[in-house]
Amino acid sequence: MDQRSWxxxxxxxxxxxxxxxxxxxxxxIPAATEAxxxxxxxAAQRVIDHDDVLDDLALDIEERCYRALARQxxxxxxxxxxxxxxxxxxxxxxxxxxxxxxxxxxxxLRAPDLSPEIRGVLQQMGEQAVGLHRTCMDAxxxxxxxxxxxxxxxxxxxxxxxxxxxxxxxxxxxxxSVRDAIQxxxxxxxxxxxxxxxxxxxxxxxxxxxxxxxxxxxxx
Amino acid sequence: MSRTAAVILAAAVPTAVLLLVLLVSWRARRRTxxxxxxxxxxxxxxxxxxxPRLEPALAELERAVDQAxxxxxDANASETRLAKALEAIHDGxxxxxxxxxxxxxxxxxxxxxxxxxxxxxxxxxxDELARTALTGEPATQTLELFGPPRRTLVLSADPLDDGHRNxxxxxxxxxxxxxxxxxxxxRDFVANISHELKTPVGGLxxxxxxxxxxxxxxxxxxxxxxxxHEAMRASRTIDDLLELSRIEAGDSTPREPVAVHLVLAEAVxxxxxxxxxxxxxxxxxxxxxxxxxxxxxxxxxxxIFNLLxxxxxxxxxxxxxxxxxxxxxAAGTAALxxxxxGIGIPRRDLERIFERFYRVDRARSRDTGxxxxxxxxxxxxxSNHGGEISVESREGEGSTFTLTLxxxxxxxxxxxxxx
Numbered sequence: 001m002d003q004r005s006w007x008x009x010x011x012x013x014x015x016x017x018x019x020x021x022x023x024x025x026x027x028x029i030p031a032a033t034e035a036x037x038x039x040x041x042x043a044a045q046r047v048i049d050h051d052d053v054l055d056d057l058a059l060d061i062e063e064r065c066y067r068a069l070a071r072q073x074x075x076x077x078x079x080x081x082x083x084x085x086x087x088x089x090x091x092x093x094x095x096x097x098x099x100x101x102x103x104x105x106x107x108x109l110r111a112p113d114l115s116p117e118i119r120g121v122l123q124q125m126g127e128q129a130v131g132l133h134r135t136c137m138d139a140x141x142x143x144x145x146x147x148x149x150x151x152x153x154x155x156x157x158x159x160x161x162x163x164x165x166x167x168x169x170x171x172x173x174x175x176x177s178v179r180d181a182i183q184x185x186x187x188x189x190x191x192x193x194x195x196x197x198x199x200x201x202x203x204x205x206x207x208x209x210x211x212x213x214x215x216x217x218x219x220x
Numbered sequence: 221m222s223r224t225a226a227v228i229l230a231a232a233v234p235t236a237v238l239l240l241v242l243l244v245s246w247r248a249r250r251r252t253x254x255x256x257x258x259x260x261x262x263x264x265x266x267x268x269x270x271x272p273r274l275e276p277a278l279a280e281l282e283r284a285v286d287q288a289x290x291x292x293x294d295a296n297a298s299e300t301r302l303a304k305a306l307e308a309i310h311d312g313x314x315x316x317x318x319x320x321x322x323x324x325x326x327x328x329x330x331x332x333x334x335x336x337x338x339x340x341x342x343x344x345x346x347d348e349l350a351r352t353a354l355t356g357e358p359a360t361q362t363l364e365l366f367g368p369p370r371r372t373l374v375l376s377a378d379p380l381d382d383g384h385r386n387x388x389x390x391x392x393x394x395x396x397x398x399x400x401x402x403x404x405x406x407r408d409f410v411a412n413i414s415h416e417l418k419t420p421v422g423g424l425x426x427x428x429x430x431x432x433x434x435x436x437x438x439x440x441x442x443x444x445x446x447x448x449h450e451a452m453r454a455s456r457t458i459d460d461l462l463e464l465s466r467i468e469a470g471d472s473t474p475r476e477p478v479a480v481h482l483v484l485a486e487a488v489x490x491x492x493x494x495x496x497x498x499x500x501x502x503x504x505x506x507x508x509x510x511x512x513x514x515x516x517x518x519x520x521x522x523x524i525f526n527l528l529x530x531x532x533x534x535x536x537x538x539x540x541x542x543x544x545x546x547x548x549x550a551a552g553t554a555a556l557x558x559x560x561x562g563i564g565i566p567r568r569d570l571e572r573i574f575e576r577f578y579r580v581d582r583a584r585s586r587d588t589g590x591x592x593x594x595x596x597x598x599x600x601x602x603s604n605h606g607g608e609i610s611v612e613s614r615e616g617e618g619s620t621f622t623l624t625l626x627x628x629x630x631x632x633x634x635x636x637x638x639x
Contacts, residue, residue, distance in 0.1 A: 115616065
């Protein structure tokens with residue numbers, strides 16, 4: 001195999017691995033949400049433990065990217081593809097860490113009996129966060145700029161849910177403990193950040209295809 | 221002398237040349253015959269008699285070619301048949317060669333290859349299991365995919381060999397979601413029914429036993445009231461069980477046209493007491509009187525009553541429970557809808573709430589005095605009428621139950637109230 005076709009096969013492999021890495025996260029988000037809603041600490045621990053797989057895979061992809069850079073010294077769209085891959089791995093890996101944080105916060109809750117209102121919004125935040133991650137990976141895998149642009153709207157909805165959630169926690173906090181209210185507020189924040197990472201991935205996809213870096217101020 | 225010699229020479233040279241040519245040509249033909257024979261033998265399954273002549277050898281070869289072609293056709297047909305059989309299997313099938321490269325996938329398995337999101341994990345699991353199987357060790361793994369839709373897949377990989385060495389691996393992907401669900405329903409039902417029936421009966425026994433040794437009239441009165449309470453509960457459970465089996469056995473359900481507004485009015489009337497008691501308003505949006513469905517009025521109003529009763533139990537005092545109906549003439553159905561702004565139902569319980577005795581929150585539903593059979597009754601009424609029951613719910617926002625039924629003929633309606 002000559003150098004160029006080696007490079008393109010490698011690039012395809014890297015894309016495939018990134019899709020797989022993101023799949024671990026899109027599965028971990030609902031797993032964490034369900035653990036939270038059922039107060040299942042064992043399930044939460046399984047999500048936490050599974051993060052090692054994700055971290056190993058992320059490191060592996062990153063190293064492949066560096067090797068490809070060193071061997072081929074690509075330019076133009078090939079270079080963009082590799083740089084995007086490196087950035088995306090970091091964003092996805094960070095989202096995975098946030099899912100772990102959700103599970104750790106769950107373990108720190110003293111009374112995991114949440115009000116129906118809080119549970120309802122949590123469920124929706126979980127679904128919205130998964131939706132954002134699925135959409136940004138679809139945009140990446142299909143090279144779909146329009147889809148990548150739609151992420152901002154999806155994220156606005158998650159931000160709105162986050163605000164609702166904080167309101168619900170405040171109302172609940174009047175009977176519940178301050179300590180638990182703080183954990184819950186953090187959990188809400190983690191979901192919100194997971195959405196932001198999906199938006200960042202979307203911006204990377206737009207850079208990959210259109211070659212323009214996101215304008216300052218549009219990054220959340 | 222020299223003439224004679226010349227004549228002899230003149231005759232001998234062409235003869236020698238001719239003989240030489242004949243010899244060469246004979247040897248060439250023999251080689252050709254031998255090659256033909258060798259090829260024929262290779263083609264045919266057994267040995268073929270060596271023919272001394274070219275023509276029969278050629279015929280032999282043609283016959284062998286014909287046979288081989290038809291055998292090849294058979295092999296193709298059998299391969300096609302096997303591939304079709306693997307397609308027909310409800311599991312995903314992936315066949316790998318000894319190098320670990322995929323040589324066959326059926327359509328079900330193919331959906332996982334190159335897939336995204338959760339399903340991409342299936343492909344990497346196939347890869348990993350196949351690698352183990354190629355070392356000669358079978359391997360299995362269970363994957364819980366959150367989807368949506370939520371699925372449980374069992375992957376198993378087995379090594380393949382030809383008796384001497386590994387020739388590859390077979391990976392089978394089985395979707396056990398439905399089987400696991402049915403298992404859980406059965407397991408929970410048995411546990412729940414014994415609990416629902418034994419708890420009040422056990423309570424009755426203990427209470428009665430206490431009364432026997434009790435002299436204080438006040439205590440006796442209190443215990444008797446508790447006995448009454450427990451007996452009522454057991455009785456309600458038995459009533460609902462009987463109702464359920466009556467509906468379940470109901471292939472004789474009359475299919476007469478029933479006016480929906482009467483069904484709703486009857487159910488609202490029955491639920492009014494409970495609603496008032498809990499401080500909940502019932503908002504009946506009466507449908508047009510010509511909205512008619514086919515079915516049994518008593519069963520239908522019992523179903524709507526059960527939905528109202530639930531909505532009332534799981535709503536906050538001061539809130540409103542809505543009930544109404546609309547027609548969808550295009551689909552030939554009517555939708556009877558009961559909605560509330562109550563606590564809602566957790567997502568994971570949504571598909572299970574229509575099971576007998578299924579409880580989302582055991583401690584809470586015990587306080588409400590429900591039997592755990594209301595929604596099971598509704599589901600059976602729906603299926604008895606060729607309709608269906610569906611629910612949309614969000615925790616903290618409320619639930620909406622929709623009973624969809626086939627429309628009836630309004631001209632043949634019994635509009636008078638009976639019973």
